[in-house]
Amino acid sequence: MKDIRKGKAAFIYTSGVSEFNFSPEHPFKPLRVEKVYKMCKERGLLSDSSVALIKVDEGREEDLAIFHTADYINILKRADSGEAVDVDMLYHGIGTMENPVFSGLYQFCLLSVAATLKAVEMVTGGFESAFNPCGGFHHAHSDRAGGFCYVNDAVIAIKRLKKLGRRVAYVDIDAHHCDGVQDAFYDDPEVLIVSIHESGRTLFPWGGFENEIGKGKGKGFNINIPMEPDTDDEVFTLLFNNIVMDSVKRFDPDVIVGQFGTDTSATDPLTHLKMTNNAYIESIQLMHKNFPNIVALGGGGYNMKDVTNGWTLLWAELAGLEAGGGYGGAIGGVLMGDSSIQGSDLRDMRSYVSGPAKEKLVLSAEKLISYYEENIQSFL
Template identity: 45%
Template sequence: MHTALTMSSGLRTAFIYSPRFLEFDYGPGHPLRNERLGLTYDLISACELWSLPSTCSVEPEPATDDELLVFLKPDYLKMLKMADAGHAPVEAFRYGLGTPDNPILPGIYRWSALVAGASLRAMRLVESGEVARAFNISGGLHHAGPGRASGFCYINDAALIIADLCRRGHRVAYVDIDAHHGDGVQWAFYDTNQVLTLSIHESGNTLFPGTGFVGEIGEGKGEGYAVNIPLPPSADDEIFLWCFDEVIPPLVDAFHPDILVTQLGIDAHLTDPLSHVGISLGAFVHAVRRLKDLCSRWVALGGGGYDQRNVARAWTAAWAVMNDCELPASLPQSFLDRHKEIEWGDTSFIDAPAIIEGTEKARAWEEARDTVECLRRSAFPRHGI
């Protein structure tokens, strides 16, 4: 299944994947289904995106204690290990464990360490120059803090790899397009100018985690290096893409990162059950294409996505973009035959644009323009724009 990694001069991309990703289950009724990872892998296979001479698929290993302690607090790591058997002391609740979002179940530590190890593997391949771009679809668990689980996330792999890069002096730009604010990453680097965090998401007024407002711009040396684009819940393709293009490329260009880390959650899609904004897969792909052009070294992570049909489409499309490949117009028949249990409806690969009209759209435009103008006054001058 997995191609051995070599130092071939023609190697450009790496996909980090293991069947072990599917061994952990958040439990019945939980919105986050790891089956989406296997579904994505199958769709990439059906689209023949493994056979490219410039790419490889890499099996990860779990992160070690020393690797995890670059970001995690020792007492939290100890508590995670205790919870791995499926039970933990009462005080585990103080660490965000044992909630409906972050249940205590057998294997939570082992699975989280494997996901973190996969992101570390992606980061090291890119940092070393073995590949220019790497993708870990299991990653992007952006809500967890150094001492606390939150929002389905036990170990914040994005913050972990950024912290590891910072130890070696790299400047890192982090771009998060998940419908939910990338709070755990923002707060981890809120007071440093070594990391630029940008998050475009549904406003915290209407969606978890209730943060990510335009006034959160960093503090101390980090002032102007935390950038948030909170979207009104009625935002569509036009508003999402305008805000994205007006803010993210110019700031990343001005920052000149050594490495770009992105969180490619697809829960802002129109059909996703856990958000209110409604973009299309076409808008998602446009954003990913723009991200590809921002830095020569790119680590992509997965993230949110609770309509499995569109998770598979979106992350397959992102992998195609990373490899400069075109997608088929429709889902391959071999893939549909393999997953007959899923009601696919329209089998087009990319759906129609998501556009709304009327007074609701006018109000959304006004809010979006105010947000961008606020950032032009507060964050842009810090970067000479």
């Protein structure tokens, strides 16, 4: 890619997507892309000479075909008008409350995939990392929509990177299990899939248990870490350090494709965890320090403040810039934050579960770590 200059990080901006609307009551708001872009811009995080702002305003059908079937792509095209829903669409998961038909649906799919592939192009072309906030649609299958996801840009990115000879680890810290990505690579030992999420006993897509470890030659290369409801930052970090970081270090990828949904937050309306964005960003920072080349994708997040704060912190980390803020936020004489922490005004107040509830959470995390050490570690 001779036309790409080298740099620290590329922000991939799909300016048109904010106009799309799944439905007025739908929790997924494409407007989030605009909000994150604006916050990053206002804080001067897009103007540094070390970063690039890349605008994507068109996509290609052939890129969807890297993973999706021709029949399914035709269904997506038919749904683009935002009008009639037919039985065929419903058969492919489209036209439901969860995955509604809306005007511009196909365009939205094309743009999401194009932006993620642009992120891949930037990272393979000399940039250290790239971030597409309009990505991370990890529930889509090759011929079926699921969980607000119509096309699986994460799978498409991994397939492209593989084709370019890169060794890829996919790390998914969204509160939901990445069923679409898991299924696409379940028998593939060349890609490591690691997902840390709220347990499928209490949350969609109702799977992603620790004993789903891959099959055939892919056995051991699919790792699930199902967390109990009410899991807090400390328990998440324990699991992240002992399983996610350990497995990725053993696998030693060239590139990480990260799905960085912010719906693990205690204030997310769809999930049941008790995390703050401190564990979120600190785990990403640790991973980034060890593995600089990251294709970072958005994902879930249904509280707009969590999304904009979380992804601004994420972008600042990738870009190697100070997220701004820097004041302690003293309210009523009580110091609410540490001004020495980067982007402190974007950080949630730290809070932890305690007492017997915490002991139960730690016990359950220790069981998951033992399971990983006994059943998976030797494959890596």
